């Protein structure tokens with residue numbers, strides 16, 4: 001039995017849900033809310049020493065870090081999302097790293113300060129937003145070029161790199177990162193993946209889902 005720990009608002013959790021859905025794996029979702037501090041509970045830290053979400057527990061085998069989890073799931077299920085060929089894997093890894101380390105960090109600055117800081121009563125840092133947007137203006141053209149030359153991020157075939165970037169870009173609308181609309185290949189690639197069952201099983205659109213959750217909480 002697979003147990004997934006995390007909160008629906010977390011795009012790192014979405015990433016693992018996309019992978020589980022794509023692999024047609026059944027799982028129990030154990031709601032673990034970092035905003036409520038549930039990721040700091042002693043029981044949770046036993047399965048995830050970093051206290052971050054997501055984490056998984058597969059019949060007692062526990063793992064954290066969304067990309068490591070997705071690699072494990074894909075390899076364990078012999079999925080073409082992470083093919084056996086070493087060079088193909090290396091290229092997928094390179095794009096996964098680029099998306100997580102560069103795009104994700106820049107986008108995270110904007111998302112945190114525009115959405116999560118106000119949501120949790122923390123102070124927003126406008127300078128951090130500015131820096132994040134400046135970096136995204138460098139990174140989006142790289143993604144656009146790659147996707148104008150290839151149907152998927154790591155080349156001809158859909159891979160874990162696509163699931164990773166898709167989840168990272170999901171909050172663009174929520175965080176009002178309007179520059180994303182300037183890139184037609186990136187836009188087409190996102191729309192194509194968002195229409196697929198693995199995504200639609202989670203929600204129709206991440207930003208819409210978060211807005212609805214926030215409004216429900218505020219009793220609107």
Ligand SMILES: N[C@@H](CCC(=O)N[C@@H](CS)C(=O)NCC(=O)O)C(=O)O
Pocket residue numbers: 010011012013034039051052053054064065066067
């Ligand atoms: N590199 C990690 C990032 C995980 C992460 O930052 N999770 C956030 C939610 S998106 C979290 O748990 N934040 C709570 C905290 O840091 O206390 C991954 O890919 O799994």
